[in-house]
């Protein structure tokens with residue numbers, strides 16, 4: 669049992685969030701993680717709001733534990749998804765790729781916990797003032813849309829800048845990562861990439877295989893010159909994209925090239941022409957397990973860290 673302000677705030681057993689991943693974290697996975705004592709988070713991505721409502725109903729039928737819905741603020745569907753989350757009174761909303769400030773009061777009025785993802789100290793401070801419950805600080809190691817600062821550097825700076833609890837994300841996939849995040853001041857972690865390999869995750873087997881095979885240097889960031897870097901596993905698409913990007917292709921041309929590519933890999937299994945979003949920690953992952961096994965193994969590894977650290981405890985002189 670690991671108790672922090674986050675486990676108490678949300679009424680969950682383990683301070684472990686499953687990152688809300690568009691197309692990847694659907695109802696089955698979300699419910700499995702929440703039933704195992706973590707916080708499952710549905711990735712609404714670019715889904716039609718009514719389809720998001722159906723998935724929320726499915727999650728509610730599969731678990732009576734708290735769960736979250738991630739809203740991708742830059743999607744045109746985001747305002748509709750916000751209304752659905754309010755109507756369905758989902759327990760937790762996480763947000764990504766934008767500033768949810770103006771929405772915070774509406775969620776809070778419905779008793780919904782609001783936990784935005786941030787990748788900078790400035791936004792963290794601004795959102796604390798707007799009344800959010802906690803912050804997910806996500807480092808450059810993450811998969812998908814990423815900020816510039818690495819987790820190791822971001823977490824302590826955000827922890828020092830705010831007094832609400834911080835959840836660390838980016839490059840964390842086992843108990844050592846959890847202990848490291850806690851050492852930096854975080855009170856929970858969010859893992860995305862490791863949960864792609866959960867048995868309950870319905871991502872295409874090719875997508876999972878690509879994560880399993882990836883080594884430490886197999887992810888790249890595309891879109892850096894456009895100001896919105898996206899971390900993906902290197903493939904035929906990234907080769908073409910990066911060549912065009914660094915030859916000075918226009919933002920419109922690159923956006924066109926990237927359109928629909930996530931669904932292509934996650935749903936259709938086209939991992940050469942699709943966008944295989946995954947974190948740098950992919951290189952460490954080598955097996956598929958159930959969500960419950962993942963959480964148990966993270967917990968067991970977390971305890972082992974204390975045995976290791978015991979050896980390095982400073983001696984009194």
Ligand code: TUI
Pocket residue numbers: 690713740763764765766767785786787791806811812813814815898926930945
């Ligand atoms: O959102 C993510 N990760 C994502 S979203 C995504 S879907 C996608 N599909 C196709 C192309 C591109 C993306 C895949 N991965 N993480 C949360 C996150 N949010 N990381 C960083 C941020 C962030 C960035 C800027 C949050 C706020 C922000 O604020 C800007 C502002 O308004 O100050």
